[in-house]
Amino acid sequence: MSGEATGHPQHNGSPRDSGAGSAAATLDESHHLKIGLVSPYDYAVHGGVNDHIKALGAEFKRRGHDVRVVAPCTAPEDIPDRDFIPMGRSVPVPSGGSIARVSLSIWLRRRIKRLLQEESFDIVHLHEPMAGFVTLNMLREASSTDAAYVGTFHTNRGTPIYRIGGTRLARRYFRRLHGRIAVSQVALSFISRHLPGDYRIIPNGIDVNGFSDAEPFPHLMDGMTNILFLGRLEKRKGLKYLLGAFSKLKWDWPALRLIVVGGGKPDDDSYRILGGRNLQDVEFAGAVSDEDRARYYRSADIFCSPATGKESFGIVLLEAMAAGRPVVASDIEGYSNVVTHGKEGLLVEPKNDVQLAEAIATLLRDPDLRRRLAMNGRKRAEEFRWEEVAGQVLDYYGSCLSARRSLHA
Numbered sequence: 001m002s003g004e005a006t007g008h009p010q011h012n013g014s015p016r017d018s019g020a021g022s023a024a025a026t027l028d029e030s031h032h033l034k035i036g037l038v039s040p041y042d043y044a045v046h047g048g049v050n051d052h053i054k055a056l057g058a059e060f061k062r063r064g065h066d067v068r069v070v071a072p073c074t075a076p077e078d079i080p081d082r083d084f085i086p087m088g089r090s091v092p093v094p095s096g097g098s099i100a101r102v103s104l105s106i107w108l109r110r111r112i113k114r115l116l117q118e119e120s121f122d123i124v125h126l127h128e129p130m131a132g133f134v135t136l137n138m139l140r141e142a143s144s145t146d147a148a149y150v151g152t153f154h155t156n157r158g159t160p161i162y163r164i165g166g167t168r169l170a171r172r173y174f175r176r177l178h179g180r181i182a183v184s185q186v187a188l189s190f191i192s193r194h195l196p197g198d199y200r201i202i203p204n205g206i207d208v209n210g211f212s213d214a215e216p217f218p219h220l221m222d223g224m225t226n227i228l229f230l231g232r233l234e235k236r237k238g239l240k241y242l243l244g245a246f247s248k249l250k251w252d253w254p255a256l257r258l259i260v261v262g263g264g265k266p267d268d269d270s271y272r273i274l275g276g277r278n279l280q281d282v283e284f285a286g287a288v289s290d291e292d293r294a295r296y297y298r299s300a301d302i303f304c305s306p307a308t309g310k311e312s313f314g315i316v317l318l319e320a321m322a323a324g325r326p327v328v329a330s331d332i333e334g335y336s337n338v339v340t341h342g343k344e345g346l347l348v349e350p351k352n353d354v355q356l357a358e359a360i361a362t363l364l365r366d367p368d369l370r371r372r373l374a375m376n377g378r379k380r381a382e383e384f385r386w387e388e389v390a391g392q393v394l395d396y397y398g399s400c401l402s403a404r405r406s407l408h409a
Helices: 048-062 109-119 133-140 167-174 185-194 208-212 239-249 268-276 290-299 315-322 353-365 367-382 386-407
Strands: 034-038 066-071 084-086 091-095 098-102 123-127 148-153 179-182 225-230 256-261 282-286 302-305 327-330 345-348
Touching: 034 048, 034 133, 048 066, 048 123, 048 386, 066 133, 109 133, 123 133, 123 386, 133 167, 148 185, 148 386, 179 185, 179 386, 208 290, 208 315, 208 367, 225 239, 225 290, 225 315, 239 256, 239 268, 239 353, 256 290, 290 315, 302 315, 302 353, 315 327, 315 367, 327 353, 345 353, 345 367, 353 367
Parallel strands: 034 066, 034 123, 066 084, 123 148, 148 179, 225 256, 225 302, 256 282, 302 327, 327 345
Antiparallel strands: 091 098
16 A cells, blocks of 8 residues: 555645645546545535535546545435435434534445445545444445545544544454545544554645635625634634633724624533623624635634634635635644744634734734735645645555555556
8 A cells, every 4th residue: 555654744734745746647647537435424414524525526527537426415405416426314423522424324235335336436535434334334345346445534533433442443444445645644643543554644625716716795894804703613613712802802993893604503601701791793694605605704804713622624724814814723733734823824822812812903903914924824725726635636546546456466
């Protein structure tokens, strides 16, 4: 199996530093692959892994490859992709402070075996391979096909299998992978503790133009200064710390508005801050479409992500940077790999609303600093275009196919 990381490589999260060459190095440009992208998560539910798969698949198709997406799905009729193959329903499972909707059906193996025989994939690319029965059953059938099996590990938390003593079982399936990808050094450090092996670091990608070209919402361009929070309303996203900081800032900047975008409900501490301090100009937009997500970034003056930890990759930071917005965020591993303090944004101690308020105040007082951080952030975001990331993944596919075929030569 080909891989360049052996547990602790030096890597700053940039696709250009991962050591991957162009796809042409190992795959002829005319060589069109049949690729199966497999998610363990309900494909009808918005999430980082599913978004990654959709964008990666779209770029592969643009390059002429034949792509199928396989995932559990509660509402397959709502999926517009004609190449999507639903694989059972999902159930909610607690996972690292969040809820993951995965399939735990024991009846899928026969359907998956038939699917693999019918599709004859060159590549089966499993995202979070140990997260549910769809991906695990795909791995069970690995030896019965000629495909190269690649796994991408996205999170800094993993699935319950590691916490309930299932690492030995996971290793049995892990060995069937011909290639392993981690999306960041943080994700690699986590998964290597449970499943040591050779990994290639290839980061998440973003649609840079989709964020930079979005139109702001006219009703938010009313002279108020907008701070944006975007993320699921879970405790680990740290909304209560931003609310605390906002309550301090409002005294000196009355024309300040906080926009909260994301599904779920605020935690009890956030409700207490909202009510106890009688905060004004806090708008909750709820879950929004991808198009509106980009428009909210473009409507913001400052983007703030006060997450408390367990972030494997700062995708929301890159989205804000692609939209040309300065960033204030927690100084946690998944974020510091993307943002350099004082260059693309300001990083503060996690769970510290005083430092958060001071950092935001610094940007409010200094428009030139805001512009400089935004300009640097926009340049940084360019490194994570999907065209760049997909090229590295295709390059790695070529290495894995070569390794797979050499075993059967």
